[in-house]
Amino acid sequence: MTDEAGRRHRELSEQIEGASDAYYRDGTSPLADAEYDGLLAQLRELEEQFPELVTPDSPTQRVMGRASGDLASYDHLQRMESLDNAMDHEELAAWADRIVRDTGALPALLCELKVDGLAINLLYRDGVLERALTRGDGTTGEDVTPNVRHIASIPAELTGTDEFPVPALVEIRGEVYMPTAEFESLLEEQRAQGDKEFANARNTAAGSLRLKLDGVSVTADKRAAAVRRLGRLTMVCHGIGARDGFEPAAQSHAYAALAAWGLPVAPTVKVVEGLPAVQEFIDYFGEHRHDAGVLDHEIDGVVVKVDDVALQRRLGSTSRAPRWAIAFKYPPEEVHTLLKAIAVNTGRTGRVTPFGVMEPTKVAGSTVEMATLHNFHEVARKDVRPGDTVILRKAGDVIPEILGPVLALRPEGLPEWVPPTTCPACDTALVEQKAGDKDRRCPNHRDCRAQVVERINHVAGRGAFDIEGLGYEAAIALHQAGVVANEGDVFDLTEESLGRVPLFTRAPKKGEEGPQLGANALKLLANLEASKQAALWRVLVGLSIRHCGPSASRALATRFGSMEAIRAATLEELADTEGVGAVIGEAVIEWFDVDWHVEIVEKWAAAGVRMEDERDESVERTLEGLTVVVTGGLQGFTRDSVKEAIITRGGKAAGSVSKKTDYVVVGENAGSKAAKAEELGLTILDEEAFVRLLAGGPASLDG
Template sequence: MAEKRDTSLSSEAVVPTESGAAHRHAELVTVIDEARFRYHVLDRPTLADGEYDAMMRELVGLEQEHPELRTPDSPSQKVGAELSTDFASVDHIERMLSLANAFNAQEMAAWNERVVKEVGTAPAYLCELKVDGLAIALVYEKGRLVRGVTRGDGRTGEDVTANVRAIKGIPSQLTGTAEHPVPDLVEVRGEIYFPSAQFEEFNAWAIEHEGRSYANPRNTAAGSLRQKDPRVTAQRPLRMVVHGIGARRGFAVNSQSHAYEMLRAWGLPTSDRVKVVAALDEVLAFIDYYGKHRHDVEHEIDGVVVKVDDLALQGRLGATSKDPRWAIAYKYPPEEVTTKLLDIKVQVGRTGRVTPYAVMEPVTVAGSTVAQATLHNQDVVKRKGVLIGDTIVLRKAGDVIPEVVGPVIELRTGEEREFEMPGECPSCATPIAPQKEGDVDLRCPNTRACPGQLKERVAYLAGRSALDIEALGYEAAAALTCPDAGEAPLKLEGELFELTLEKLAEPQMYQKARGKEAAEGAQELVPYFYTKGTKAKPSAPTKTTVLLLEQIEAAKTKELWRYLTALSIRHVGPSAARELARVLGSLEAIRDASVEDLASVDGVGPTIAQAVVEWFAVDWHREIVERWLAAGVRPSVPARAAGPQPLVGLTVVITGTLAGFTRDGAKDAAQAAGAKVSGSVSKKTSYVVVGENPGSKAEKAEQLGVPVLDEEGFRALLAGELATAAEPDEAAVADGPQAAGSDAASAEAAVDAAADAAADADEEIA
């Protein structure tokens, strides 16, 4: 058998006393039920066949001697295991209430004021994440799970016991400790959820095997829990987090946090993102933090639940007919909404990829107004099953690109129509096709002369992961390369450093018409880089235009790696560019290097090396570099450290936000000390440095046994106080992936990580 455990029961027959027969019978029922469930549902047996048969014989013998023990629930009266359920209605022992909601700080302050007024003091509050899952109540008697019931209407729910037992992490038997022994009875409240990281993978499987995709983790969790066959539920990666106690007998509890301590001691899955605070400002700080970090959690959340911690005060506050007065849910702005799909259009990206995107009725989602969303390619449009004219579900997780989840089929009228991918580039009308056999994406091969591709490349080179020219945003890039009227100042990005005020005088772009006589929605052509001009005041460069030219001039001495990134060479993101710049030292040297020379650079390899050589083999590509150099571009290269380099031969991965370093600063410090800085964790990694919000890299380090350092440990490493990766100083190694770091989120880290991961990806609709 695959698994072994100590059942604390002998498989040899025993002769119990009259008083011990019922106890022995109960023990056998527990072990046999568990063994059946693991064998038939989970396919992970815990007992050998001989052990199982011996226990069954003993059970039957006891029931023959004591007929009163033979009940319909006895394993002797059932064939196999319980493999399906009809979801019978079951009353909760204690009613499950809902929660009142707050949507801003003012409403939270008003709730806090009511609480303080009622109890006469400022109470301690327990803050926890509001899991976007399926509410469940588990009933344990003498530590044994006897029932799992959905919320239902709060009084009556569906019996999903068999399915609940199939979920990993939910114990069939509570453990208990000397301080917190197993209770006589406890009704545990919690949420069943579908882990966010596994949802996309599951959806890919569902599309392949079921021909459909699922809308979101919450609905998928609900559907997975309500499967008629628990074996299906067992195959889904469902998890649970408990957050409260309902009915109870055989123990006392004095606070919400005390209850969580007990739940954890009994072996139930509790959250480690729970905090007891003393004042409203700390509550709001907790809410604000997870508002920024809600996508760093392993499950979906839609807010924060705040509870009065003291149970005696909870009793004084009482409840309304539907929700407790001692708790409230702060709801974050919704991330999933519905809107009308008005059209599907296409755009061309900086590497020529032609991408369909959705044009929608503007809708507010995750705190911002969205009117467009990428659809990636024609296969994705078909897979999502959306038609032009559909009501669609739109999702925007934080600051990422908005995603069309799928159509609301029930609202179709019959007037919807299918999208057809065009055969030509939307910018230059060149026929589009896959770049190589087997490619899903269609590309425009007119790389040099396509205005759309040039616009995207210019916008990219001005971005934070390249030359970081703040005044050169997407609209300015469009005005430079393909204005609505007037001559385009840029025909090639090589002309960037040749721009003058005179060259910027012609481009005009359509903008919203202004003035009292302007009609609603009307547009007018106006100079983009100059003021409109009047009889009294002639047109002149705007302040932003003057700033743009100043920033372009200042960019002439930016770091070499930024220039290399700005060239839009496939596969070359900031990390590879840093390594090439560090080793080769100039654009000319990189241009003239062979594949072998480039591939020998740490962290580059043959694929990137080949891409660099192929890029510089193109005449007009070399022209870009030559014109930049002729215009006075002199990229800077940090001087090599003259002192000792204690990290030579070590590979370091840096993840999360460090209080004393920017992301680039941490990389530069490690590289100056001789280390190779990698973007991924492997068995060859010497150290993983973690800050606030470390993400999956810290978890992988823990799995692989790679030493994990916090910021203090990182500084010790840079100082040469940790001699080798094989023998790290334990005092400087962080206790797992939760190493100390900054409390602030790092937008810069997110930008750089995205640039590294998708160096050759096109810019899409944001």
């Protein structure tokens, strides 16, 4: 394996994890659906070329998403899997061929629409709704039960029939969404009241479902508005998880039971014979997906499932998805629109990104006015010019992208776009990070207003300190008021300093003199104080070290335990950390070589931010010098906790199997690493033996 392959694998994984985290937490994402799928496909191809890159926590091996700290979280009784995608008819046919190869014939297939909503898991015990969880990472989800009780289509208690009596226990899987008509009505209300409009129906549904209704920041008015939005939501069922007292013979049989119990099932579900009938179903809804009267919601594809449950069990699942189902994704929609201008903005790392400003255009069910152009190189390659009629694609129904100009419609003599040579925020001359770099960056990292504001906002992000009340608007206000020069000042904020920021003050009431500190200021100060106890990996993420995202930060924090130890580590020690490598190791060393970067760390430490994790000194180093690979799922460990268990005992949690591997732990749905371990004659352990190894070291396995 080359260093370049390892670097690319980390880069792709970080992009996918970041987009997934945003998507499942907030209903938003920096990547379009199609872009996300494309990155995942690239990652799979890379892992096929270099199998040693495949690890249990690779995005190709697990269900993406995770529960946040805002809501209580619980484990699903049965894991919620993701779905593999077919991006075209050939991939769908290849999936069908695998079914035939494994079962001897193509069985009856159930077709259903892939609703663009938020996955939900409802647990009913003796017919009564006990808990509603988001999908999270497939194993653990967020508790949104209070919010779900406001959705009329989700019954608090199941009904039963003679044919389908209510089971003692059942998990119902489905999708919560806001119907198109309800979303348009909501937008009309927002326009009439002069409120900011929601971006799209999915974001609105996800945000409403995940809002903590009893949160300290939720006012009575805000709660009432949220409850009204929840009343606009509905649900459609698409599966069953754990159950006791009901065993369906087929997926369609399960749906009949769901309907009998009073749960919403899509009327469009259809069981068909043969791939041509599947294709007919896909083509029909692809053509009529936006027709009034056909559907009441947005879709981004069709899910095809083997109907027979016994065959589903026989086909089984990979580490993240069932082999008996696949999601056919519709191609991104495209329209023509007028490109009025090309503007640029400067991001957190100094990267200057061009974007198109267009005539408002309806595409994929929403109005678009801006679209990405990625970088200066792409603008030149596509030869896009202000005044052009351009092809706009809203890839995956989420993020708009300009594909290129319609040359036949280009006005005669239309000049090429000339990219800026200086930063739009601070007027510093733009540079290449390295020779041949497609990006242009502002090197004024310390003082560039745009970069500073983005970094302050990043400190408060969910991937870093997760500070409620310190968003982008607050970051701008704090910087403009001169209260925060850069992110180093964030934890030094006081009532006195916030009193100089209009955003954090209110008009005086009768008897008061001058502006008064607002409730948002007091809440922010309380949240900042609580955030000082954040785990070390969150502090690392908050520093905006290039390439050092949550995964690498967790690895560094777990191995070294303190900021001081990380700063003192050599490049070899950093690069040798599992999940870090040379590129990130070099970035860490380069970051700490900059004086004003170190000042940020020192300011945070002086303000009381914790710079080391508490370690349990009672844990014996039973795995000192040993390399352990874990493949497949373990009942008693999460992906993160199994790594931590190995590392804190002195072992190395490796991601690939080699002759240097001492033990390979094999869990459920283990992949090719188990076979490779057998081939190399390595010691293979089940979970019970692994627990003994952790407790007593190699000697505990004797006999």
